[in-house]
Amino acid sequence: xxxxxxxxxxxxxxxxxxxxxxxxxxxxxxxxxxxxxxxxxxxxxxxxxxxxxxxxxxxxxxxxxxxxxxxxxxxxxxxxxxxxxxxxxxxxxxxxxxxxxxxxxxxxxxxxxxxxxxxxxxxxxxxxxxxxxxxxxxxxxxxxxxxxxxxxxxxxxxxxxxxxxxxxxxxxxxxxxxxxxxxxxxxxxxxxxxxxxxxxxxxxxxxxxxxxxxxxxxxxxxxxxxxxxxxxxxxxxxxxxxxxxxxxxxxxxxxxxxxxxxxxxxxxxxxxxxxxxxxxxxxxxxxxxxxxxxxxxxxxxxxxxxxxxxxxxxxxxxxxxxxxxxxxxxxxxxxxxxxxxxxxxxxxxxxxxxxxxxxxxxxxxxxxxxxxxxxxxxxxxxxxxxxxxxxxxxxxxxxxxxxxxxxxxxx
Numbered sequence: 001x002x003x004x005x006x007x008x009x010x011x012x013x014x015x016x017x018x019x020x021x022x023x024x025x026x027x028x029x030x031x032x033x034x035x036x037x038x039x040x041x042x043x044x045x046x047x048x049x050x051x052x053x054x055x056x057x058x059x060x061x062x063x064x065x066x067x068x069x070x071x072x073x074x075x076x077x078x079x080x081x082x083x084x085x086x087x088x089x090x091x092x093x094x095x096x097x098x099x100x101x102x103x104x105x106x107x108x109x110x111x112x113x114x115x116x117x118x119x120x121x122x123x124x125x126x127x128x129x130x131x132x133x134x135x136x137x138x139x140x141x142x143x144x145x146x147x148x149x150x151x152x153x154x155x156x157x158x159x160x161x162x163x164x165x166x167x168x169x170x171x172x173x174x175x176x177x178x179x180x181x182x183x184x185x186x187x188x189x190x191x192x193x194x195x196x197x198x199x200x201x202x203x204x205x206x207x208x209x210x211x212x213x214x215x216x217x218x219x220x221x222x223x224x225x226x227x228x229x230x231x232x233x234x235x236x237x238x239x240x241x242x243x244x245x246x247x248x249x250x251x252x253x254x255x256x257x258x259x260x261x262x263x264x265x266x267x268x269x270x271x272x273x274x275x276x277x278x279x280x281x282x283x284x285x286x287x288x289x290x291x292x293x294x295x296x297x298x299x300x301x302x303x304x305x306x307x308x309x310x311x312x313x314x315x316x317x318x319x320x321x322x323x324x325x326x327x328x329x330x331x332x333x334x335x336x337x338x339x340x341x342x343x344x345x346x347x348x349x350x351x352x353x354x355x356x357x358x359x360x361x362x363x364x365x366x367x368x369x370x371x372x373x374x375x376x377x378x379x380x381x382x383x384x385x386x387x388x389x390x391x392x393x394x395x396x397x398x399x400x401x402x403x404x405x406x407x408x409x410x411x
Contacts, residue, residue: 009190010130014138016188017123018145020080020181024087024119026149027173030157031056031107032246032263036256037166038103046247048100050370053243054363055108057235061359063116065215068125068352072345076122080185083117084177090114091174095167118181121355124335125348130192136286136336140278143331147274147324150267158257212344213408215353223341223400228357230290230396231334235361236368237297237389238327240382241304242266244369245323248304248379254316262313265320266327273328278336286337286402291394293329296322298390305383333397334358340402365389 031053038049070079090111097103123142131138153173160169218224246263250256273293281289300322307315335351342350372381 017142022145022149025146026153047370054367056112057363059112060116061356064352064355067121068349071348080118083114084181086114088174088177095170136278136282139332140275144271144274147267147270151264154263213342226400231358232361233393235358236365239362240365240369243366266324269324270328273325277329278332294390296326337402
């Protein structure tokens, strides 16, 4: 395959992943709208209802290491195909729930496993295989689809809930997964054809490139520990704000329709944000780019704290733009920094393990935001925690130092 043909084939894969991630993670973030609908329908507490998403994120992240190993063994396409059926099944089961534990099982476990299989990990591995030299830029484009998904799916879900019912909304989402993700995995997504590695002659010393990171050696490294903390704190910060911003807006007098459109603004502004941060991280480095991104989130928290004190939608819109642009830094920088630190044949498993900690942070943030609200009766403790996290997460990435990756150990 020539260079032009290879680039075109890679571009098709990137465009396809843009669409599939947009739908899958649009469904993820639409739970901010389902959260209000479920509370109104069942009368559950905010912590219990938000806890379903914490379980979802926890299971999704815990599946990461296994997803990495399954990619290494079966390839990303088979994993995506299987996952699409599991996601659709989980969403259909969620439409039938009557008790909170059923929600935790159908959405928090079944749907989360399916999305872990067809979403983040296989998409990152495919992108890295097609564009290893421009991973930040390519991932910025691929993950920009998540922003499109938020912009399109969140208002769609709100419309379906208001015009029909939240149960029917989940069934419509299940049908969309089968119509979009399954055909993409079957007929469009492909891996690049690469030449097999050269085998060293008998007696020839192994080249440095033959040494590579394993999950075990990565787990023992200083870089992994700080990268884990960076991604845990960044995931916690993002999910805390994304999960509870809709309820915060409604609590402070913003109409539900306007609140869902503001959530859409978060999605649409994250599109150029992801491309910007991904490209910028390829040029100036992961650490300064991540610092700039989370600085935007810090400003977003300040805007959110002032919502309700100033009439109109100026502050909610400023919050949405800053959060959309800021949280977008996570998507391209987390996997790109992971590859900078731990490139090699076992990168899928190592990245899946790091993704697990990012998801654990997201689960913590989603639950903690609701728990702090129930404990204090307002959102002020949550906002204080969010502001602190926006300062701490970049510090951890500077200490992980993807700009100066360590060599893999000789053992």
